[in-house]
Amino acid sequence: xxxxxxxxxxxxxxxxxxxxxxxxxxxxxxxxxxxxxxxxxxxxxxxxxxxxxxxxxxxxxxxxxxxxxxxxxxxxxxxxxxxxxxxxxxxxxxxxxxxxxxxxxxxxxxxxxxxxxxxxxxxxxxxxxxxxxxxxxxxxxxxxxxxxxxxxxxxxxxxxxxxxxxxxxxxxxxxxxxxxxxxxxxxxxxxxxxxxxxxxxxxxxxxxxxxxxxxxxxxxxxxxxxxxxxxxxxxxxxxxxxxxxxxxxxxxxxxxxxxxxxxxxxxxxxxxxxxxxxxxxxxxxxxxxxxxxxxxxxxxxxxxx
Amino acid sequence: xxxxxxxxxxxxxxxxxxxxxxxxxxxxxxxxxxxxxxxxxxxxxxxxxxxxxxxxxxxxxxxxxxxxxxxxxxxxxxxxxxxxxxxxxxxxxxxxxxxxxxxxxxxxxxxxxxxxxxxxxxxxxxxxxxxxxxxxxxxxxxxxxxxxxxxxxxxxxxxxxxxxxxxxxxxxxxxxxxxxxxxxxxxxxxxxxxxxxxxxxxxxxxxxxxxxxxxxxxxxxxxxxxxxxxxxxxxxxxxxxxxxxxxxxxxxx
Numbered sequence: 001x002x003x004x005x006x007x008x009x010x011x012x013x014x015x016x017x018x019x020x021x022x023x024x025x026x027x028x029x030x031x032x033x034x035x036x037x038x039x040x041x042x043x044x045x046x047x048x049x050x051x052x053x054x055x056x057x058x059x060x061x062x063x064x065x066x067x068x069x070x071x072x073x074x075x076x077x078x079x080x081x082x083x084x085x086x087x088x089x090x091x092x093x094x095x096x097x098x099x100x101x102x103x104x105x106x107x108x109x110x111x112x113x114x115x116x117x118x119x120x121x122x123x124x125x126x127x128x129x130x131x132x133x134x135x136x137x138x139x140x141x142x143x144x145x146x147x148x149x150x151x152x153x154x155x156x157x158x159x160x161x162x163x164x165x166x167x168x169x170x171x172x173x174x175x176x177x178x179x180x181x182x183x184x185x186x187x188x189x190x191x192x193x194x195x196x197x198x199x200x201x202x203x204x205x206x207x208x209x210x211x212x213x214x215x216x217x218x219x220x221x222x223x224x225x226x227x228x229x230x231x232x233x234x235x236x237x238x239x240x241x242x243x244x245x246x247x248x249x250x251x252x253x254x255x256x257x258x259x260x261x262x263x264x265x266x267x268x269x270x271x272x273x274x275x276x277x278x279x280x281x282x283x284x285x286x287x288x289x290x291x292x293x294x295x296x297x298x299x300x301x302x303x304x305x
Numbered sequence: 306x307x308x309x310x311x312x313x314x315x316x317x318x319x320x321x322x323x324x325x326x327x328x329x330x331x332x333x334x335x336x337x338x339x340x341x342x343x344x345x346x347x348x349x350x351x352x353x354x355x356x357x358x359x360x361x362x363x364x365x366x367x368x369x370x371x372x373x374x375x376x377x378x379x380x381x382x383x384x385x386x387x388x389x390x391x392x393x394x395x396x397x398x399x400x401x402x403x404x405x406x407x408x409x410x411x412x413x414x415x416x417x418x419x420x421x422x423x424x425x426x427x428x429x430x431x432x433x434x435x436x437x438x439x440x441x442x443x444x445x446x447x448x449x450x451x452x453x454x455x456x457x458x459x460x461x462x463x464x465x466x467x468x469x470x471x472x473x474x475x476x477x478x479x480x481x482x483x484x485x486x487x488x489x490x491x492x493x494x495x496x497x498x499x500x501x502x503x504x505x506x507x508x509x510x511x512x513x514x515x516x517x518x519x520x521x522x523x524x525x526x527x528x529x530x531x532x533x534x535x536x537x538x539x540x541x542x543x544x545x546x547x548x549x550x551x552x553x554x555x556x557x558x
Contacts (some may be wrong), residue, residue: 002484004341006519007526011342011484047485059537066545071552112390226538233534237526241537242339248541252548289388297450298391300378 007240008052014246016046021060021247025254029068030262031274032214033195034061034221037281039247052240055232059244061225064251065218071259072215079166079212083219085173086180086198090224093184101189114189119286121186125200126278132204133271140268167208167216179205180220187224195221196278203271210267214259324364325353326495326507335482335491335513343484346370346511348407349477352497362500364473365408365415369426369496370480370511372403372460373489379447395447399433402487404461407478409468417501424496424503428452428461459483488515 001014020042024035036057043053072078104113158172179201187194195217202213233239262270331347348368377400383392408415412427421427432448441447455461460483468478491511496503515523526533 002340002342004337004339004484004519006515006522009485009487059541062538063541063545066542067548068545070546070549074553112388226541229538229541230531230534233526233537234530237530239526239534239537241522241526241533241540244537245540245544248544252544255545256548256552289390291389292384293382293389295450295454296382297447297454298380298382299451299454300380 003242003246005048005052005240005243007238008048008056008243010047010049012046012048012243017243017246018250021064021250022254022257023250024060024247025064025067025251025256026258026261027254027277028061028064028195028218028251029071029255029258029260030214030265031195031258031270031277032068032199032217032221033274033277034065034225035195036061036225037196041284048240048243049238051236051238052243055229055236055238056240056243056247058225058228058232059239059241060247060251062222062229063244063248064255065221065225067252068218068255068259069215069222071256072218075215075259075263076166077211078215078219079164079208080219081162082164082167082169082176082202082206082208082212083216085162085176086183086202086216087220087223089177089180089182090184090187090194090220093181093186094188094224095184096181097185097188100185104189115285115289117189119282119289122196122278122282122285125197126275126282129200129204129271129275130279133268133275136268137272140266164208167206167212169206169208171206176206194224196281199274200278210270211262214262214270323354323356323504324497325505326497327351327353328495328507328509330493330509330511333509333511335486335511337486337488337513337515337519339518341484341486341519344482344486345479346482347477347479348493348495349475350495352474352476358473359499364470365410365498366468366470366476366478367409367412367415367426367496367498368407368468368478368480368493369431370403370405370491370493371401371431372487372491372513374399374401376400377451379450381447381450393441395441395444397432397448397451400448400451401431402460402489403482403491404428404431404455405464405480406462407464407467407480409466409470409476411465412463414501416496416498416503420496420498420501420503424494424506426494426496428456428463458485460485482513486513488513 002011003014004011020039024039027033027038028035039057039060040053043057044050069078158174160172160174161170162173163170183194183198183201186197198217198220199213202208202217203210208216229239328348328350335344352364377397378394379397380391380394382389385392406412406427416426421430425431429448429452432451452461468476470476491513493509493511495507497505
């Protein structure tokens with residue numbers, strides 16, 4: 001069934017979009033990532049103009065994250081307090097990130113810099129996570145002895161301590177705030193929701209339990225992408241509501257399934273799958289840079305450089 | 306008074322045209338609905354003349370349908386330090402979003418190069434770029450790239466020998482418009498040629514418009530962007546909540 005999209009001005013297959021939305025929704029519910037990193041290139045591939053794809057994607061993520069958060073809330077695996085702190089940091093970071101982005105843009109070649117940063121960043125995070133979770137799985141197989149005591153590091157020595165009951169943490173608000181700011185900056189520069197960076201940061205930097213991380217990440221993604229949607233709708237007029245509806249019907253159902261699938265997995269298994277996903281995305285981006293494209297020329301809107 | 310007189314005088318001054326186009330269209334409006342899946346337009350017509358039919362050279366018909374035009378930026382990737390990056394960019398001042406040329410003979414026979422240049426009929430002539438920035442000496446390859454990419458997408462079509470001409474008087478052809486149509490006026494030109502020279506031309510417009518829900522959503526996104534954005538968010542939240550509630554009900558069973 002072909003549907004003509006009013007803003008994108010292309011005709012697409014409705015079932016294809018439902019399927020795409022569902023697939024990305026499952027990942028979202030399982031790992032707490034928005035899925036924009038995966039959806040955006042797929043939308044480019046079926047001929048949606050890039051600007052419309054990015055803006056509409058944000059709207060779809062609002063839906064699938066909201067669906068995922070509700071499922072997690074019922075399981076009590078969302079740390080609302082931590083989410084709010086991260087979000088506060090994230091908003092500050094996003095504002096800073098826009099300033100940095102505009103500065104880089106005035107220096108030229110921002111596009112290349114962003115992509116290189118992205119490849120390096122994802123590569124490092126993905127491999128570290130992969131090694132860590134592989135070790136964790138091996139350890140749990142060899143000795144099922146008493147669980148490791150929580151390590152105390154410099155993070156626990158900072159002032160302004162706060163109790164995060166759901167995460168079982170009693171730490172200073174400074175590290176989560178900093179993580180929020182950092183992710184905010186990166187997502188403003190790279191144009192992604194930041195679930196990819198947020199999830200590993202919460203696990204390794206803040207020491208939050210993996211199960212709580214997914215719901216909390218989704219919680220803050222709702223606000224970030226909701227804000228992005230409004231921004232795109234009012235400044236660029238690039239949100240295609242028909243495209244969004246098709247994607248989000250699949251997305252919200254996928255998110256529910258993803259959340260349930262997530263409960264069947266152990267924390268280490270969840271982490272190792274996420275690590276593989278991060279490495280896969282990184283490899284794809286790296287190949288784009290390294291392999292000779294079949295078409296050297298590309299057509300863009302006038303004025304943009 | 307002068308303003309009125311001038312066109313009148315010019316009309317008198319123009320030589321009597323021996324052969325003229327009378328055109329019919331299967332539709333002069335294309336309505337884009339939600340299930341729009343491309344459209345086929347039948348163009349047909351007759352040649353009106355007051356003198357006997359000339360046998361040689363034969364009458365040929367060239368039909369060009371163009372979509373709304375606009376400027377573009379074309380970028381080229383190059384290998385630098387082992388990675389592929391966008392380096393050069395050229396602005397194309399004027400390129401139609403859709404372009405189809407149908408002819409009754411191979412294009413070169415139907416229309417001479419000089420006439421093509423005068424009326425900008427063939428695809429390379431329909432694209433205009435004023436000048437490339439300093440340091441790019443093969444600007445030609447950028448406009449060629451536009452033609453190549455758009456031809457592969459089906460947006461640019463060269464349909465040689467697809468206009469059928471009966472007894473040098475009746476002609477007809479059909480042009481397929483793809484599903485990815487941009488809204489706007491599609492100027493349509495018909496040229497009658499003999500021996501490569503244009504002896505008459507006729508111009509009309511096919512109107513492509515979004516209708517119904519498509520129209521409403523598009524207008525809303527432009528006229529009330531904030532409301533449109535909030536509506537998108539409301540739909541997203543409602544859908545998220547509904548899916549969650551539905552799954553809860555399913556699980557209780």
